[in-house]
Amino acid sequence: MTHTDTGADAGTGTTALDLGAQSEVVARLAAAVPDDRLADGTPCPAYAVRNLLGHLTGLAVAFRDAARKDFGPTTGTPSGTPPDIGPGWREELPRVLGELAEAWREPAAWTGMTRAGGIDLPAEVAAAVAVDELVVHGWDLARATGQDYTPDPAALRASHAFLRAAAEDPTRGGGIFGPVVPVPPDAPLLDRTIGLSGRDPSWTAGRA
Secondary structure (H helix, E strand, C coil): CCCCCCCCCCCCCCCCCCCHHHHHHHHHHHHCCCHHHCCCECCCCCCEHHHHHHHHHHHHHHHHHHHHCCCCHHHCCCCCCCCCCCCCHHHHHHHHHHHHHHHCCCHHHHCCEEEECCEEEEHHHHHHHHHHHHHHHHHHHHHHCCCCCCCCHHHHHHHHHHHHHHHCCHHHCCCCCCCCCCCCCCCCHHHHHHHHCCCCCCCCCCCC
């Protein structure tokens, strides 16, 4: 599910972060999804696996173009219909994930303002949102399809910092994806990050 709000004071911690490692993690997870799991549910209640894969494809394109400052339909307001995959998604998704990572390797991508999801925002914040989307939706995909998940450590730290700052901002209603799910302070960083995203870290496939 997409973010509903961002801000310049989000505590991004993502300057100069290479998105390549986390993009590759997501690409590997997607490649291992069998066709007979595409209709399965995910931790995003409105998304089946195929919708989640469609969302990952769309966000990779959107934040690739945000890095390039290439504004148009891809960086505009998303439609209200659930995203879906096309017939060539197995080739398209890893390709656009690679393009996303490459676009954010350009120093100019991190400067000035950009646009994503129809929202104008500082480029560094856009990068933080992109990293957070990859980390959290990577977990969604892994849990929905019964795969192990080890996110890129740098991306995970950046995602946690971004979500924690958002959760502590009263103007954001306590969370970005949804209400924060309490997680013990000594839980693994991934569990604490997932809780901040509004998900229950114990969610498993087959649960409503």
